[in-house]
Amino acid sequence: MRSHEVKNQAKTALSFGLFPLIFYLFCFCCLTFPLIMNFNSHFFCDVGDGFTNIWNIWWVNKAVTDLNQFPMFTDYLHFPHGTSLLAHTLNPFNGMMGIVLLKFLTLIQTHNFIIVFSFVAGGFTAFLLAFYFIRSYWGSLIAGFIFTFSNYHFAHTAGHMQLVSLEWIPLFLLLWFIFLDRPSVTLGIAASLTLFFVILCDYYYFLYVLIVALIIFIWHIKKNKDIFFIFKKKFLLPLSAFTIGLFVSSLPVVIAFVLFATKNNIMGTHDSKLFSLDLLAPLIPGGHWRFAEWTSFYWMKLPGNFNESSVHLGISVIFVLLYVIFKRKKVQMKSLGLWFLTLTVFLIMSLGPVLRIWGKEITGFILPYSLFELIFPFFRIAGIPVRMMVIVILCASLIFAAGFKHIVQSSSKKRYLIAVLLLLLCFEYLPRPLLKSKVEIPPYVKVLKDLPDKRGVIDMVSTATFALYFQTIHEKPLAFGYFARISENVLKKNNYLMQLLEQGKFAVLYQEFHFRYLVSKEIIRTSISNPINVIFQEGDIRIYDLKPTLPI
Numbered sequence: 001m002r003s004h005e006v007k008n009q010a011k012t013a014l015s016f017g018l019f020p021l022i023f024y025l026f027c028f029c030c031l032t033f034p035l036i037m038n039f040n041s042h043f044f045c046d047v048g049d050g051f052t053n054i055w056n057i058w059w060v061n062k063a064v065t066d067l068n069q070f071p072m073f074t075d076y077l078h079f080p081h082g083t084s085l086l087a088h089t090l091n092p093f094n095g096m097m098g099i100v101l102l103k104f105l106t107l108i109q110t111h112n113f114i115i116v117f118s119f120v121a122g123g124f125t126a127f128l129l130a131f132y133f134i135r136s137y138w139g140s141l142i143a144g145f146i147f148t149f150s151n152y153h154f155a156h157t158a159g160h161m162q163l164v165s166l167e168w169i170p171l172f173l174l175l176w177f178i179f180l181d182r183p184s185v186t187l188g189i190a191a192s193l194t195l196f197f198v199i200l201c202d203y204y205y206f207l208y209v210l211i212v213a214l215i216i217f218i219w220h221i222k223k224n225k226d227i228f229f230i231f232k233k234k235f236l237l238p239l240s241a242f243t244i245g246l247f248v249s250s251l252p253v254v255i256a257f258v259l260f261a262t263k264n265n266i267m268g269t270h271d272s273k274l275f276s277l278d279l280l281a282p283l284i285p286g287g288h289w290r291f292a293e294w295t296s297f298y299w300m301k302l303p304g305n306f307n308e309s310s311v312h313l314g315i316s317v318i319f320v321l322l323y324v325i326f327k328r329k330k331v332q333m334k335s336l337g338l339w340f341l342t343l344t345v346f347l348i349m350s351l352g353p354v355l356r357i358w359g360k361e362i363t364g365f366i367l368p369y370s371l372f373e374l375i376f377p378f379f380r381i382a383g384i385p386v387r388m389m390v391i392v393i394l395c396a397s398l399i400f401a402a403g404f405k406h407i408v409q410s411s412s413k414k415r416y417l418i419a420v421l422l423l424l425l426c427f428e429y430l431p432r433p434l435l436k437s438k439v440e441i442p443p444y445v446k447v448l449k450d451l452p453d454k455r456g457v458i459d460m461v462s463t464a465t466f467a468l469y470f471q472t473i474h475e476k477p478l479a480f481g482y483f484a485r486i487s488e489n490v491l492k493k494n495n496y497l498m499q500l501l502e503q504g505k506f507a508v509l510y511q512e513f514h515f516r517y518l519v520s521k522e523i524i525r526t527s528i529s530n531p532i533n534v535i536f537q538e539g540d541i542r543i544y545d546l547k548p549t550l551p552i
Helices: 003-032 049-066 092-101 107-134 137-148 151-155 168-181 185-201 203-224 233-248 250-263 292-299 315-326 336-350 368-375 377-381 385-410 415-428 443-450 464-474 488-502 506-511
Strands: 355-357 360-362 456-459 515-520 533-538 541-545
Touching: 003 107, 003 137, 049 092, 049 107, 049 464, 092 107, 092 185, 107 137, 107 168, 107 385, 137 385, 137 415, 151 385, 168 185, 168 203, 168 385, 185 203, 185 233, 185 250, 203 250, 203 336, 203 385, 233 250, 315 385, 315 415, 336 368, 336 385, 385 415, 443 464, 443 515, 443 533, 443 541, 456 464, 488 506, 506 515
Parallel strands: 456 515
Antiparallel strands: 355 360, 515 541, 533 541
16 A cells, blocks of 8 residues: 555544544533543532442443343342333443443443543534535534533433433434435444444434434435335345344334333333423523523523423524525535424424423414324323434534535635634533532441342432442342332332331341341341341441341
């Protein structure tokens, strides 16, 4: 190979690989500084749902490498009956990453690496998608910035790792679009594999990309003026490769989830009316903006919680969107109408079943989302239409990049406008300081870790999420547990165990339900009918051994 070819390849790898990754990593560190300084000591999350995701990483590694079992079921929580994790936000893709990372990093470092990776990779894949359609290097870099450093993305770092993991959305859409344009077996396999990564991160995102894929497919029908274009000879092998890949990867997960949801009454679903988009939310910075107190008069009136309602696009982005609409005949972007159509569809759907403006419900409107729920009742399990804004933000970032390119190329005077818009963009996208958590391990957890017997533990001292985190240390099965969604059947079994505990039937808990240890602040007297012993005490916290023994 000639030296100039080697140099060209190295330049391409640097420009379209290493530099964007470094750029987004640098931006993440700057926007969240000094968070990165706590990479080794603090979890980048809260002590609520954030600890659930720490448990997720630990559990997938434990199930696969230690227990040699499929991680979608556990009896380490809700012991001894256990529960399916199909309806839980397990995000097993991150768990699989954890299996590799935990060989070299601590659990804290592994969790934080995955968070940072999602931001960097999310920007990178959006950059690749934007460049394919726009062919503007710097415009595409900005598109990736808008997508991955959006208010929406930062808002979910506290406890929704599955939603932070949005990096595969742009990549699948890119592969799917190219596949329909220039079908090949390689692209078919790559598209199905990337779609599998999407569902392993989040079910919401999987549903969203399927809807976008359908819109892209219809767009290609219009472009080809042939409703059966996908059945032509050139699609035979590529489509077969994609279909086979889909059948062996994503489809089994979908079928398993549907069967589980059909057979079980799932607890913990959300009210779509409370978690819908307020019409002004894309315009006004939400509670996750650095200067959120300036706009608290607005976002504090919104229903749901500010983690979900923080979805503003920014005045800079909206200004460029309007500019592109006005100059749409001159703006150079492949399939510009496709992305405007997709943005519109998801913006309308994110409004949910009722129209809200400034937090108030406006009656007299029947929105498409309510009709969608009526036609597909199963869709009610989702319950948070505002999350559809992730696709709106992606589309807006692509259109912004197209507008950026047009403004830069149109005249030198307008470049000052771009400078102002970019400064405004950086200001609007400043996140509030991200949450971080560091927990001192109480002595009783360290004692549990060293105690013999792998029977169950009933922890009546720690809160639900702290109990999850402490299990990653003592590694003993726990009664009860904190999940995003569990079945009504599991809840009934838990209630029965709680009744036995309240009635003091410890022999039954040991002999029939295989519990060995009880952590409690309650003083339990040892007797012949209640033969349990205190084996550890610090302050008012005690560990009782439920194994029947005669009192000394």
